[in-house]
Amino acid sequence: MSFASDTKKELCKIKPQRCCRKAECYGLLLFGRSFSPQAVSLTTESLAAAHLAAEFAAEVAGAVMDISVPQTSRKDAVCTVSAVGEEQAAKVLACFGHSGHEISLRIGFANLENDCCHAAFLRGVFLACGTVTAPEREYRLEFAVPYMNLANDLAGCIRDVLEIDLEPRVSRRKGAFVVYVKGGSRVADLLTFLGAPDAAMELLQVRMLKDLRNMVNRQTNFETANLEKTASAAAQEVLAIEKIRSSGKLSALPDDLRELASLRLQYPEMSLRELGQQLSAPLSRSGVHHRLQRILDFAEKIR
Numbered sequence: 001m002s003f004a005s006d007t008k009k010e011l012c013k014i015k016p017q018r019c020c021r022k023a024e025c026y027g028l029l030l031f032g033r034s035f036s037p038q039a040v041s042l043t044t045e046s047l048a049a050a051h052l053a054a055e056f057a058a059e060v061a062g063a064v065m066d067i068s069v070p071q072t073s074r075k076d077a078v079c080t081v082s083a084v085g086e087e088q089a090a091k092v093l094a095c096f097g098h099s100g101h102e103i104s105l106r107i108g109f110a111n112l113e114n115d116c117c118h119a120a121f122l123r124g125v126f127l128a129c130g131t132v133t134a135p136e137r138e139y140r141l142e143f144a145v146p147y148m149n150l151a152n153d154l155a156g157c158i159r160d161v162l163e164i165d166l167e168p169r170v171s172r173r174k175g176a177f178v179v180y181v182k183g184g185s186r187v188a189d190l191l192t193f194l195g196a197p198d199a200a201m202e203l204l205q206v207r208m209l210k211d212l213r214n215m216v217n218r219q220t221n222f223e224t225a226n227l228e229k230t231a232s233a234a235a236q237e238v239l240a241i242e243k244i245r246s247s248g249k250l251s252a253l254p255d256d257l258r259e260l261a262s263l264r265l266q267y268p269e270m271s272l273r274e275l276g277q278q279l280s281a282p283l284s285r286s287g288v289h290h291r292l293q294r295i296l297d298f299a300e301k302i303r
């Protein structure tokens, strides 16, 4: 399983409320292979996404959709979801306020009824035409869109909905317009917004390990194997502390744990012994280990 397909799997498990189901359905179909009076169809390598599109289209637009699943075990095989005939395609278009005679395809923002619907819409778009690169290689999430105006609308939508600017860009590749977001924090933020916090966490964890390894590689007077172990333990600790912080629970930690937590964030490369020496009341290696364990337990209970 690739990082992208795991992410799509996670997104398909969400059970959105009614207004959001319409928005997600719109994202899935508008950014599919075809959205015209002749054909409304979507091709995807994710069977779960195909089922979702068919289910939502039936519920939201009352349209009958056909799913064809390839009879092959090839990894890049795709499923096709399509409206059965022009009559069903017309139902889909009408439901989302498209006449089918527009000069160029644009996003009809009236279909996103409430604020909550933006995430659902973008999730549908991602399931239809998006992908995310494995974080071991690169931090990049992108959407391949066939039409320029639609691509620009999408970039504008990503810019508008999140409070942080993810700096989406549009480029051309093989006749398609690619809307992409780059950078670890931005991609993680977008994944969280779409509804894939597990994928976001995995990305941040990989980044943390990479950063620590780079740091370790710059130091030569230690045994590498030992440092790798230290690095991955420290990464777990930093992630746990980040999790506590982002959930606003840092102040709920006892004073002794909070002091250690903020030191660990500041010095992810330090050994336990060094950390212990930095504390206002110095502590042994095993004392520090014990406190870090309590911090990990604390983070474990948050969800």
Ligand SMILES: [Zn+2]
Pocket: 017, 018, 019, 020, 021, 023, 114, 115, 116, 117, 118, 120
């Ligand atoms: Zn909604």
